Amino acid sequence: xxxxxxxxxxxxxxxxxxxxxxxxxxxxxxxxxxxxxxxxxxxxxxxxxxxxxxxxxxxxxxxxxxxxxxxxxxxxxxxxxxxxxxxxxxxxxxxxxxxxxxxxxxxxxxxxxxxxxxxxxxxxxxxxxxxxxxxxxxxxxxxxxxxxxxxxxxxxxxxxxxxxxxxxxxxxxxxxxxxxxx
Amino acid sequence: xxxxxxxxxxxxxxxxxxxxxxxxxxxxxxxxxxxxxxxxxxxxxxxxxxxxxxxxxxxxxxxxxxxxxxxxxxxxxxxxxxxxxxxxxxxxxxxxxxxxxxxxxxxxxxxxxxxxxxxxxxxxxxxxxxxxxxxxxxxxxxxxxxxxxxxxxxxxxxxxxxxxxxxxxxxxxxxxxxxxxx
Numbered sequence: 508x509x510x511x512x513x514x515x516x517x518x519x520x521x522x523x524x525x526x527x528x529x530x531x532x533x534x535x536x537x538x539x540x541x542x543x544x545x546x547x548x549x550x551x552x553x554x555x556x557x558x559x560x561x562x563x564x565x566x567x568x569x570x571x572x573x574x575x576x577x578x579x580x581x582x583x584x585x586x587x588x589x590x591x592x593x594x595x596x597x598x599x600x601x602x603x604x605x606x607x608x609x610x611x612x613x614x615x616x617x618x619x620x621x622x623x624x625x626x627x628x629x630x631x632x633x634x635x636x637x638x639x640x641x642x643x644x645x646x647x648x649x650x651x652x653x654x655x656x657x658x659x660x661x662x663x664x665x666x667x668x669x670x671x672x673x674x675x676x677x678x679x680x681x682x683x684x685x686x687x688x689x
Numbered sequence: 690x691x692x693x694x695x696x697x698x699x700x701x702x703x704x705x706x707x708x709x710x711x712x713x714x715x716x717x718x719x720x721x722x723x724x725x726x727x728x729x730x731x732x733x734x735x736x737x738x739x740x741x742x743x744x745x746x747x748x749x750x751x752x753x754x755x756x757x758x759x760x761x762x763x764x765x766x767x768x769x770x771x772x773x774x775x776x777x778x779x780x781x782x783x784x785x786x787x788x789x790x791x792x793x794x795x796x797x798x799x800x801x802x803x804x805x806x807x808x809x810x811x812x813x814x815x816x817x818x819x820x821x822x823x824x825x826x827x828x829x830x831x832x833x834x835x836x837x838x839x840x841x842x843x844x845x846x847x848x849x850x851x852x853x854x855x856x857x858x859x860x861x862x863x864x865x866x867x868x869x870x871x
Contacts, residue, residue, distance in 0.1 A: 508833055508834075509832055513731045514841070515728065516731070517842070518760055518806035519707070519806075521845060522704070522727065523703075523704060544727060545704065545725050545726060546698035546704075547819065549695045549696075549698070549821075550695050550820055551819045551820070554698075555737070555818070555823070557727065557728070557730065557737075584866060585868055587868070624692075632818075636737070637733045637735040638732050641737070649691070649693075649696075650690065653690045661700045663702065663703060672865070676842070676865060676866075676867060677868060679864045679866055680860045682860060684763070684859050686766050686770035687767050687770070
């Protein structure tokens with residue numbers, strides 16, 4: 508069945524639904540879910556998120572030069588949904604959603620306590636791509652709750668990270684399988 | 690637990706593990722799994738994959754100007770793993786893995802018959818990012834097996850797409866949940 512190209516991301520799914528937390532130059536914090544997100548380089552460690560031009564996350568990233576990717580588990584889905592709403596700039600979605608912010612290790616943007624992992628990034632460069640802006644950040648600190656990291660492996664079955672399909676539809680990642688063969 | 694930044698993508702996971710199929714200027718086809726992949730724009734419809742500079746997928750994309758993202762279901766995991774091996778340029782991983790190639794609708798790169806969805810793309814631009822190259826393509830045709838699309842919604846529970854964590858570890862996406870609230 509042919510799919511309208513503008514909706515092609517329906518089948519390029521589910522995608523990691525991370526909460527991106529930022530702070531503006533007045534110190535007002537923000538968090539919003541993004542799923543157009545991917546690692547792009549290992550050394551240096553670089554990550555990319557694509558943002559619509561009007562998003563506060565992008566404005567804050569430009570103002571203060573950093574952001575945090577917070578890995579959200581299943582239990583935070585409804586709070587993540589609250590964070591997707593359009594609040595006026597300066598209103599903290601973190602507070603509105605009943606989430607807790609805490610100081611990050613190496614960046615000005617806060618981290619969200621209730622998440623299972625945190626990737627702190629400094630803005631490296633941006634580039635326009637269609638109706639979005641590619642924002643590439645350098646990972647300066649990455650952290651995961653001890654209980655979900657076993658021998659340097661992320662325990663997805665236990666962490667149950669939230670993935671996005673489209674609209675309200677998400678997937679909980681949990682069934683881990685191993686590729687066989689050489 | 691602090692994570693070495695170069696391994697940060699362990700927790701930015703699982704990520705869609707798509708097979709990218711391409712063809713070189715001599716007509717030799719290729720397929721390789723990638724998980725540093727994301728939609729980046731809706732209108733125009735743009736998708737991005739990040740490639741190490743030496744990958745044949747990148748060379749072929751440059752030579753012939755297009756590529757196809759093939760959405761792989763659980764049943765193809767071991768074949769996808771075969772496609773991840775380093776065969777000499779000109780050897781078709783599609784054949785080595787026992788997969789079937791078929792003509793695409795709008796691009797020169799082939800599509801892989803056994804997959805559940807296909808996103809045909811033409812190279813739009815590329816940009817260096819650390820040790821990888823960002824390759825941005827315009828979606829010119831997107832298609833999904835009828836049985837996995839119901840009322841314009843991708844039935845993830847039935848399609849069971851494969852997601853990558855790291856190394857041999859993958860996740861099968863299947864449990865769909867809905868966000869509650871306004």
